[in-house]
Amino acid sequence: MSHVYVTHRLPGERIAELGQHCDMACWPGPGLLPADALRAAVSEADGLVCLLTDRIDAGLLASAPRLRFISSLSVGLDHVDLAAATARGIAVGHTPGVLVDATADTAFALLLAAARRIAEADAFVRAGDWRPENAWSPDFFLGRDLAGATLGLVGLGAIARAVARRAAAFGMRVVGWNRSPRDVPGVEQLPLDDVLAESDFVSVHVALAPETRGLLDGERLARLRRGAVLINTARGGIVDEVALAEALASGRLGAAGLDVYEREPLAAGSPLLSAPNTVLTPHIGSATALTRRRMADLAAANALAALRGERMPHCANPEVYG
Structure with missing residues (x-):
């Protein structure tokens, strides 16, 4: 046997x-x-x-x-x-x-959490920093609107297409790039650099391969709009984590939501742990x-x-x- x-x-x-x-x-x-x-x-x-x-x-x-x-x-x-x-x-x-829908839900959950500063606001309340003297103000925890914003998809596989459907329900314009041309209803196809330059939010959905390792390096991250939000539920290694942490620390990028990392578990000395405006989850994209x-x-x-x-x-x- x-x-x-x-x-x-x-x-x-x-x-x-x-x-x-x-x-x-x-x-x-x-x-x-x-x-x-x-x-x-x-x-x-x-x-x-x-x-x-x-x-x-x-x-x-x-x-x-x-x-x-x-x-x-x-x-x-x-x-x-x-x-x-x-x-x-x-x-x-x-x-x-x-796992298409479960991972698409995770990507969109990270996008919403990063856009509306959910983790930061949660920590603020738990730390006892929400007090009568700062109970509310017009600029209190200002986030980013999804309606009318542009979502850029890096990769147009099944998970990316599921994310595009969710984005459409939120009133977002969706643009995308794929290594080989792929017609996706509701997604405007653009070259990768144009996707990065035109997007308020970017969500990564390519497989990790020699051709995609380091795809979003420092140079490409610099093409993102100032204040843009990056989401990665694909694989670590596609995004240069050091360059990403630097872009977040400098304020060049507005926020990031990450479920995957170059090294898993995330190393204790990773600069992402101290980067501002980040939502970090431990590779739970399909965890239902x-x-x-x-x-x-x-x-x-x-x-x-x-x-x-x-x-x-x-x-x-x-x-x-x-």
């Missing part, structure tokens, strides 16, 4: 079904699976169900001679050496589609109970198909099937 290792306890019925068709072992915790434990676990595994926090590099794959498939509970696969897996003929599955169950079900479905010798429903490297 095939041996499948699961790097974290997962919700849903399909993962239990997977256990009925293989010898399945699961990391019991606490916490995330350490790298050395992962290496030991996959050394005799035929299949792996993993998370985006599990680094699946060429060295790890070399230590797993029996591995036939990887099923990741994620949309992005920047934690997997896809080229090395493909060279070995290892099918790699992922979970696209099911329903979405996580759907992701786990899809990851299990990919693994079940691989066990049967069938094509994965969502395979990131279909060339392994010839």
Whole structure:
């Protein structure tokens, strides 16, 4: 019987079904699976169900001679050496589609929170700074209007399109750029530099790849309108965090809402922690109970198909099937 290792306890019925068709072992915790434990676990595994926090590099794959498939509970696969897996003929599955609305909601929640200074106002009240002598004034915690403002989308995939629909309901003009031309109703297509220059709010929705790493560097961030708000729910590494922190500290940018970072967890010395007007969340874009169950079900479905010798429903490297 095939041996499948699961790097974290997962919700849903399909993962239990997977256990009925293989010898399945699961990391019991606490916490995330350490790298050395992962290496030991996959050394005799035929299949792996993993998370985006599990680094699946060429060295790890070399230590797993029996591995036939990887099923990741994620949309992005920047934690997997896809080229090395493909060279070995290892099918790699992922979970696209099911987290679109949850992540779009998170992006828009960050946009609203940053625009209306929600985190800053919450801290103000909790610190006891809201007192009778400063109970209200015409310039008290002034934020930014969404209605009539321009939202720029960097990338026009499914999540970006869902954000565009939300923005339209708020009366925003929406412009966007995609690496390959893509016609999206209600979104005016512009070159990337024009999107940045014309937008009051910019939301990032491209995948992390060699071509997009550092895409929003210091030079491009300088093209943003003064006081603009940047939102990133895609991947850390797309935005230059040092340049972003400097732009926020100088007042060049008005605010930022971030759910993803170059290094996760965010390093204690990150300049983002002391940057003003920031809303920081710990990579919770898809964190709803329903979405996580759907992701786990899809990851299990990919693994079940691989066990049967069938094509994965969502395979990131279909060339392994010839």
